[in-house]
Amino acid sequence: MTEQTQAGSLRRRVVAVTGASKGIGLALAQRLAAQGAHVIGGARNVDGLSVDGAEFLSLDVTDEPSVAAFAARCVDAGVDALVNNAGVGSFLPVQDITPEEYRRVMDTNVLGTILPTRALIGHFQARHAQGQGSQVVNVTSDVSARTFAGGALYTGSKFAQRAVTHALAHEGHAYGLRVTEIRPGMVDTFFGGTAQGEAFKAQWLRPDDVADAVLYALTVPAHLRVDEILLHPVVQEVSYP
Numbered sequence: 348m349t350e351q352t353q354a355g356s357l358r359r360r361v362v363a364v365t366g367a368s369k370g371i372g373l374a375l376a377q378r379l380a381a382q383g384a385h386v387i388g389g390a391r392n393v394d395g396l397s398v399d400g401a402e403f404l405s406l407d408v409t410d411e412p413s414v415a416a417f418a419a420r421c422v423d424a425g426v427d428a429l430v431n432n433a434g435v436g437s438f439l440p441v442q443d444i445t446p447e448e449y450r451r452v453m454d455t456n457v458l459g460t461i462l463p464t465r466a467l468i469g470h471f472q473a474r475h476a477q478g479q480g481s482q483v484v485n486v487t488s489d490v491s492a493r494t495f496a497g498g499a500l501y502t503g504s505k506f507a508q509r510a511v512t513h514a515l516a517h518e519g520h521a522y523g524l525r526v527t528e529i530r531p532g533m534v535d536t537f538f539g540g541t542a543q544g545e546a547f548k549a550q551w552l553r554p555d556d557v558a559d560a561v562l563y564a565l566t567v568p569a570h571l572r573v574d575e576i577l578l579h580p581v582v583q584e585v586s587y588p
């Protein structure tokens with residue numbers, strides 16, 4: 348499969364998705380598999396998950412051996428795209444942020460983006476040497492470039508994840524890696540310990556809305572790179588950048 352033949356279709360694509368057990372990641376795994384991709388989904392709690400065309404592996408994105416085992420399976424399967432989606436939320440005023448909570452959020456959202464990516468870069472470079480392109484899609488947030496009261500830790504982690512995304516795009520340009528940042532506003536998931544489908548989220552983005560944005564980035568023609576997608580539910584206040 349060359350960079351040219353990859354464009355436009357998910358058939359014969361192999362896509363790794365972190366945080367695939369629920370919310371956006373599960374919706375993405377289902378969407379990708381339904382369109383013919385082989386999905387390798389990872390999360391800490393994957394017992395009982397079953398989606399045709401997807402395999403689910405136990406993965407803790409903060410843990411090097413766990414990430415190494417996940418990456419080994421991805422390489423074995425010929426992965427051509429990695430979606431770093433795993434993430435946790437925490438909304439505390441600065442005075443209440445503990446070192447433990449700092450480490451939980453930063454480790455998951457920042458180190459948890461770096462480790463799976465780092466583990467696959469050699470493989471992506473080898474693919475480039477064979478004329479094949481690869482992609483990394485990072486699900487950050489609309490708050491990867493703005494903040495608010497109570498947002499220090501979460502938005503700090505998302506600012507950092509955005510910086511990692513941009514640096515990777517610079518570095519990966521040399522080996523044909525296309526890097527995309529997906530920046531959703533409010534999405535109806537289990538995020539931050541909430542439940543999916545709660546009444547106050549009725550007008551929020553659906554996980555499938557975000558999955559569709561990822562699918563778009565993964566299926567544009569091979570000469571085109573989607574750097575960033577910023578999307579909000581209409582009920583959310585307009586905000587840039």
Ligand SMILES: NC(=O)c1ccc[n+]([C@@H]2O[C@H](COP(=O)([O-])OP(=O)(O)OC[C@H]3O[C@@H](n4cnc5c(N)ncnc54)[C@H](OP(=O)(O)O)[C@@H]3O)[C@@H](O)[C@H]2O)c1
Pocket residue numbers: 365366367368369370371372389390391392393406407408409432433434435436455459486487488489530531532533534535536537538539540
């Ligand atoms: N919901 C929103 O409003 C919103 C808005 C903007 C951006 N986002 C971002 O979207 C991404 C997905 O969140 P979501 O809304 O779908 O939340 P969610 O429903 O809580 O799902 C989070 C996913 O991340 C996984 N995860 C958490 N820690 C992990 C770890 N250490 N290792 C591996 N997987 C881990 C969870 O699986 P396990 O618990 O099984 O490990 C789960 O599959 C996050 O990066 C979040 O920051 C969400």
